[in-house]
Amino acid sequence: MIRAEAGDLLDWYDVHAREMPWRVGPSARRDGIRPDPYRVWLSEVMLQQTTVAAVRDYFHRFTARWPTVADLAAAADEDVMGEWAGLGYYARARNLLKCARAVVADHGGVFPATREGLLSLPGIGPYTASAISAIAYDLPETVVDGNVERVMARLHDLHVPLPTAKPELTEMAARLTPDARPGDYAQAVMDLGATICTPKSPACGICPWRDPCVARSNGTAPELPKKLPKKPKPIRLGIAYVGRRADGAFLLQRRPDKGLLGGMLGWPGSDWAETVPQDTPPVAAQWRDAGAEARHTFTHFHLRLAIRVADLPMGAEPDTGEFLGPDRFRPSDLPTVMRKAFDLARASFKDGF
Ligand code: SF4
Numbered sequence: 001m002i003r004a005e006a007g008d009l010l011d012w013y014d015v016h017a018r019e020m021p022w023r024v025g026p027s028a029r030r031d032g033i034r035p036d037p038y039r040v041w042l043s044e045v046m047l048q049q050t051t052v053a054a055v056r057d058y059f060h061r062f063t064a065r066w067p068t069v070a071d072l073a074a075a076a077d078e079d080v081m082g083e084w085a086g087l088g089y090y091a092r093a094r095n096l097l098k099c100a101r102a103v104v105a106d107h108g109g110v111f112p113a114t115r116e117g118l119l120s121l122p123g124i125g126p127y128t129a130s131a132i133s134a135i136a137y138d139l140p141e142t143v144v145d146g147n148v149e150r151v152m153a154r155l156h157d158l159h160v161p162l163p164t165a166k167p168e169l170t171e172m173a174a175r176l177t178p179d180a181r182p183g184d185y186a187q188a189v190m191d192l193g194a195t196i197c198t199p200k201s202p203a204c205g206i207c208p209w210r211d212p213c214v215a216r217s218n219g220t221a222p223e224l225p226k227k228l229p230k231k232p233k234p235i236r237l238g239i240a241y242v243g244r245r246a247d248g249a250f251l252l253q254r255r256p257d258k259g260l261l262g263g264m265l266g267w268p269g270s271d272w273a274e275t276v277p278q279d280t281p282p283v284a285a286q287w288r289d290a291g292a293e294a295r296h297t298f299t300h301f302h303l304r305l306a307i308r309v310a311d312l313p314m315g316a317e318p319d320t321g322e323f324l325g326p327d328r329f330r331p332s333d334l335p336t337v338m339r340k341a342f343d344l345a346r347a348s349f350k351d352g353f
Helices: 001-016 024-028 039-048 052-065 067-075 077-084 093-109 115-121 126-137 146-155 166-176 181-194 214-218 336-346
Strands: 234-243 250-254 288-298 302-312 323-324
Touching: 001 024, 001 181, 039 067, 039 093, 039 126, 039 214, 039 288, 067 336, 077 093, 115 323, 126 181, 146 166, 181 214, 181 288, 234 288, 234 336, 288 336, 302 336
Parallel strands: 234 302
Antiparallel strands: 234 250, 250 323, 288 302
């Protein structure tokens, strides 16, 4: 029964596998082409908390600029953080660099070919280790992301809510994982969840698992997986100061490595708290309110960032941050919330720049 299910899914995958820039498709695999563990690792780190559509361009840019793990290991931190800007969850970018450097320093530039070896690397947790093991090295590891959880819950008509159901869903997924073609199988289940067994309207009529699927026959598929209600996120308030000098340089500040947006470029500003922040600009000037807030949602809170702007004199000596001219500052290097603040601040400068 289990083997039949895996076989049916692999048959479906052979025809319907999604094309992705990091993927070696089923026919290329049959021709003996192996995936590059560097590209698999990079894509898996980028895909955490992010969609395939959002990742594609970043993946192309990273692999064009740093084609191998050794190239990435030798990159400057700020270049990598700049290329990562906009993808979010910036600890991933810092760990990406640490991991690339560890692969080069400790493993001769080759990713370990075992799950345990992969787990010893910075930033590689159980999920990523399983994904690289299965996809890059064709080891029979079980890979469980949100898509796989949804498919398993429906296939078995499991009504225990997430996250409580996670261990049970993982066990169900493990029982189905075949020894043959485990890498293709892992990607096939994810593709099934992303294209057929979608959250709101699963296309059961064309699903390779429509016969064994219990939720389909019980008519419960669209309501699964159940989820425990989430706590509402608190709102935090802050102020960002967008200062521009007469020569066009902006006053920017690299955030500390630890903490939210760690290592990223940003605007000097207040702490972000649930109380109204104190207005303490980084340098004395005629600061004016931009008249709009940058709003952004992080994992644990919503942020409302007031924006102050000022034209700064050439001799301005700020308490924090440094002036970066157009040769050293690209707005695309900013993380999303700082980019939103920049875009809103623009209209408040007379020359619009
Ligand atoms: S039959 Fe429907 S609910 Fe079941 S796995 Fe396929 S798409 Fe999902």
